[in-house]
Amino acid sequence: MSDLAPSPLSDAVEDLDAPDAWTPADAEALYHMPAWGEGFFGVNDDGNVCARPDAARDGHIDLAAVVDEVVAGGLPLPAVIRFQDILAARVQALNAAFRQAAEDAEYGGGYTSVYPVKVNQLREVVDEIVEAGRPFGSGIECGSKAELVATLPRLESDDMLCLVNGYKDAAMLRLILTFQRLGRKVLPIVEKASEFEQILKLSDDAGQAPAFGVRVKLAAVAPGPWTKSGGSLSKFGVSLPELVALADRLIEEGRPEALRLLHFHLGSQIGDVAALKHAVREIARVYAGLVRRGLTPEYLDVGGGLGVNYDALPLGAGAGGVDYSVQEYANAVVYAAKEVCDAEGVPEPRLVTENGRAVTAHHSVLVVDVLGATRKPDVADDFELPKGAHPVAGELDALRETAASARGLGELLEVLHDANESREKAHALFQYGYLDLDAAALAERLYWAVCRLIHERVEAAGPEWAPPELDALGDALADQLLCDFSVFQSLMDHWALGQRFPIMPIAGLDQEPTRRARLVDITCDSDGEIAKFVAPEGARRALEVHDLPTGPPDEPYRLGVFLVGAYQDILGDAHNLFGGVSEAHVYLDEDEPSGYYVEETIRGTTVEEMLARVQYFPSDLQARVQTLLREKARAGVVRPKEAQAILADYRAFFPQTTYLDPT
Numbered sequence: 001m002s003d004l005a006p007s008p009l010s011d012a013v014e015d016l017d018a019p020d021a022w023t024p025a026d027a028e029a030l031y032h033m034p035a036w037g038e039g040f041f042g043v044n045d046d047g048n049v050c051a052r053p054d055a056a057r058d059g060h061i062d063l064a065a066v067v068d069e070v071v072a073g074g075l076p077l078p079a080v081i082r083f084q085d086i087l088a089a090r091v092q093a094l095n096a097a098f099r100q101a102a103e104d105a106e107y108g109g110g111y112t113s114v115y116p117v118k119v120n121q122l123r124e125v126v127d128e129i130v131e132a133g134r135p136f137g138s139g140i141e142c143g144s145k146a147e148l149v150a151t152l153p154r155l156e157s158d159d160m161l162c163l164v165n166g167y168k169d170a171a172m173l174r175l176i177l178t179f180q181r182l183g184r185k186v187l188p189i190v191e192k193a194s195e196f197e198q199i200l201k202l203s204d205d206a207g208q209a210p211a212f213g214v215r216v217k218l219a220a221v222a223p224g225p226w227t228k229s230g231g232s233l234s235k236f237g238v239s240l241p242e243l244v245a246l247a248d249r250l251i252e253e254g255r256p257e258a259l260r261l262l263h264f265h266l267g268s269q270i271g272d273v274a275a276l277k278h279a280v281r282e283i284a285r286v287y288a289g290l291v292r293r294g295l296t297p298e299y300l301d302v303g304g305g306l307g308v309n310y311d312a313l314p315l316g317a318g319a320g321g322v323d324y325s326v327q328e329y330a331n332a333v334v335y336a337a338k339e340v341c342d343a344e345g346v347p348e349p350r351l352v353t354e355n356g357r358a359v360t361a362h363h364s365v366l367v368v369d370v371l372g373a374t375r376k377p378d379v380a381d382d383f384e385l386p387k388g389a390h391p392v393a394g395e396l397d398a399l400r401e402t403a404a405s406a407r408g409l410g411e412l413l414e415v416l417h418d419a420n421e422s423r424e425k426a427h428a429l430f431q432y433g434y435l436d437l438d439a440a441a442l443a444e445r446l447y448w449a450v451c452r453l454i455h456e457r458v459e460a461a462g463p464e465w466a467p468p469e470l471d472a473l474g475d476a477l478a479d480q481l482l483c484d485f486s487v488f489q490s491l492m493d494h495w496a497l498g499q500r501f502p503i504m505p506i507a508g509l510d511q512e513p514t515r516r517a518r519l520v521d522i523t524c525d526s527d528g529e530i531a532k533f534v535a536p537e538g539a540r541r542a543l544e545v546h547d548l549p550t551g552p553p554d555e556p557y558r559l560g561v562f563l564v565g566a567y568q569d570i571l572g573d574a575h576n577l578f579g580g581v582s583e584a585h586v587y588l589d590e591d592e593p594s595g596y597y598v599e600e601t602i603r604g605t606t607v608e609e610m611l612a613r614v615q616y617f618p619s620d621l622q623a624r625v626q627t628l629l630r631e632k633a634r635a636g637v638v639r640p641k642e643a644q645a646i647l648a649d650y651r652a653f654f655p656q657t658t659y660l661d662p663t
């Protein structure tokens, strides 16, 4: 093979052909922003990530500037930056897609988007979504006792649809019925057959007509990590025989109008639109069958599951990820419902979706400080082996030359094998005392230098295919960036489900990132790392980053983790007592010179708050420190004034957030 570029070692002449200048567009392409960003994110001419929350307005918000501003204002990182306008844009896009689909399909039943609050219950998030949905008559869904208590008082009118999923006890059902009596359009969704009996009884007790929906267990399932939400094994929903019995009972009792809604939910991140069509056809047949029996359901609720393209797949890739547009999703639902209603000759019901992830994911970005970088040990290219070095170091040193002059992938692979062997030899010699600590450390540096040289030559050649061992070198050589956050608190689904999130530096992108890194968090848990990154061709194990200054960074280096607005904020786990992160809520505002304003900032959970969750309180802890100091002062270990200062230092921790201070 002769397609290897000349090595820097064998050929010291600089490549004088100026490479094409690096542009912001190159940075966007490197991090696959066009594929996952839905047009919301880009890189501006300053090399900073910016948000374009509203396609209809051409305002940009410079993310790096927002972070600088809130940090200067005293907000500690890590922080979630919420682009509130993106929430509104997503609600509008969803409704526009359904409007378009209904027009194209001549579907006359109408459409209502409902927001399931479990995806992100933060009040400001829900408020924004409700406000954006108002012109479309959108509704809201809740699925637990606490969510119900928070949601009922916030319904805006008697017309606003409120669905209550999940298991409900009698008290919850009574509260729902009370709000029905007040005129609110609240529908409990029967998740199991016994709830149906309870609703009938409680409605009768209250002297009001029952009104509810039913979640149906369909045969159709959607493949993916959330597949158990649907199908006959799902813990949710009533089976077809149970539904038929329920329908007969309502007809018998002369209250066919009690069943208002039929519902299914296939699970989150539907990967395959075809699976959704199957399910919609199935529920539409169920609907038609019930209409024939004399029931009058008004709504057909196809649940959530509209996917988010975390993996940056190109549309139509069909690779088992999410590669369809919002419009294709809407078309799938509307046309499938239309087809069945036409065939069965039944009235077209109002279609409902409960999409949460697709509405909220894009609006928030987690911004973390990089605290430092660890590199693989190495030696400089002009390193000279000291006289009298151990022969094993000599072997490795010679392999540097061999790597530089190797002609072809086969020879490079042979060099790698030889280096592995020498390294093992060095380990053995060290274990048995034939190699001292300095020599062992030198052997390690030389080994990684050989690996780096091999890798550089493979990269320069850029072959279509390389032996897996050579391919893996890039990952093995990656730096490790220590980042000030907790995977368990902020990216639960990365840890629990291996889900990938788009990650990239938020500034400095006018320079080409030249290094690759894995990210580790500050928890004392080896699972607290990110070693899977978004790429359309499949996950990558290292991320392109800039060369960090060594030592404590003078200039902060910050990474943004994108698409974290759905579920991640809420699932956070207090592993190692790392608490909630700070937040800033940002709005587009063309009248401001910066193009935006920060409406609100919220500091992360304090040390005191986290400790209270596990029953430690400042009074007791401080009293103990005080006792210790008094003892030590008496024994002459510290002076009394010093003791006072120590106590003050200790007390100052309680109002701090739980993360590190990079300064």
Ligand SMILES: *Cc1c(COP(=O)(O)O)cnc(C)c1O
Residues within 6 Å of the ligand: 116, 118, 119, 143, 165, 265, 267, 268, 269, 303, 304, 305, 306, 354, 355, 356, 357, 358, 566
């Ligand atoms: C979780 C859930 C949703 C939201 O699903 P997304 O994938 O976030 O759209 C909708 N409906 C029900 C019943 C749910 O449990």
